[in-house]
Amino acid sequence: MTLSATRRLALKGALACAFASAFASSALAADAVLRVSAIPDEAPTELQRKFAPLGKYLEAQTGMKVVFTPVSDYAAVVESLATKKIDLAWLGGFTFVQAKIRTNGTAIPIVQRAEDAVFxxxxxxxxxxxxxxxxxxxxxxxxxxxxxxxxxxxxxxxxxxxxxxxxxxxxxxxxxxxxxxxxxxxxxxxxxxxxxxxxxxxxxxxxxxxxxxxxxxxxxTPPYFDYNWTVRGDLDPALVKKLTDAFLKLDPANPEHKEILGLQRAAKFIPTKKENYEGIEKAAHSAGLLK
The missing domain is CATH 3.40.190.10 (Periplasmic binding protein-like II)
Incomplete structure (x- = not known):
């Protein structure tokens, strides 16, 4: 076999491997599921109605199937995040503090509504x-x-x-x-x-x-920090960035985005950080709700 023929066979093999790898990655992405939940601060039917358009949007932005799982009480969201049964959760400020403690500080708040800075x-x-x-x-x-x-x-x-x-x-x-x-x-x-x-x-x-x-x-009441979207700490950083960017890209000038923001009662989403909830943690200690 000539050198040229050998190179052609090697190239074909490499292309076949690359195609197989790409196909496998595509299949994996199609099968990947983003598991989402929220504190049950309203009726379950209302939570599902509010989340439906956002779920479709996140599917388009991440290439993953998005599944919303309602829970019976606030503690169940915290526990599900800590035990890796969900990947992304809509939490209140105090629930985030509880999640931070339960996950040994690994839970990461990624975005909040602009309104949540002065709730x-x-x-x-x-x-x-x-x-x-x-x-x-x-x-x-x-x-x-x-x-x-x-x-x-x-x-x-x-x-x-x-x-x-x-x-x-x-x-x-x-x-x-x-x-x-x-x-x-x-x-x-x-x-x-x-x-x-x-x-x-x-x-x-x-x-x-x-x-x-x-x-x-x-x-x-006077204003305080409240709700946020939080991810579990060991989620793939690339996925965390995709999710963060997806929320920050929501634009009220876009009709599709306007519907999503309207259901979320949000003018827009903004970045957030753990430090924003230190006041709530102090209030919880003061009220005797945290040891």
Whole structure:
């Protein structure tokens, strides 16, 4: 066999190997799954509705199949992230702190909505005698979920700053489990007052799912950092970059992106970092929720 023929055979072999490798990589990408979940701060059907267009967008950006898995409570999201059952999670500020501790500091917050840098909670009531936080003494009160940043932790922190101890000063304290459920509690008279995050309150008002002639806001907390998208720490750095870039590229001028941002209640997404949630961690220690 001539040298030229040998080279041609070697080239054919190399091309065949390259083709096989490319085909295998393509098949692997097609089979790869990005597992996503979120804290259940709203009804499961609402969470699925909000995520559907975002999931399709992330599939296009990553080349992976995206599967959203709802969970029963906040702790389940933290545990699923720590045990590698999910790759990406929508967390509240306090849930991120819990995830950071549970994963020995490896969980990475990648982006947050611009609104999450100045997030607030709204205190609501249907009782005309309640006009300020001081009027809550002796009343029944509803928080959201115990691990909710905006439905429990930060409102509790600001109540304490105002000199109120919910367990001592309120007639009864209940946990509704979700922000929309808190509104339902107050509207139905199951609690004389309650607290939920400002974003869900605004959405319910816009969708006319709350009678504002009956249920009203009587106080708003100072701003704090809240929600973010967090990845597990051992996720492929190349994939983490793809996900981060995908969120940061969402542009309200693009009709498809506008729908996604609208469902996420976001003007845009911005980078975030662990240090943004140090204030929440301190508040959790102050409230006795972290040892």
């Amino acid at each position: 607030t909670s709204r205190f609501i009531t249907a009782d005309p005698t309640i006009k300020a936080l001081a009027d809550l003494k002796g009343k029944t009160f509803a928080f959201g979920a115990p691990s909710s940043t905006s439905g429990s932790l930060m409102p509790r922190f600001f109540l304490q700053q105002a000199g109120l101890n919910p367990e001592k000063d309120f007639k009864n304290v209940a946990f509704s489990g979700a922000h929309d459920a808190t509104v339902a509690f107050v509207a139905a008279g199951k609690a004389e007052a309650g607290v939920l995050n400002a974003s869900v309150w605004d959405k319910l008002v816009e969708q006319k799912k709350v009678d504002t002639d009956k249920v009203r806001v009587f106080a708003t």
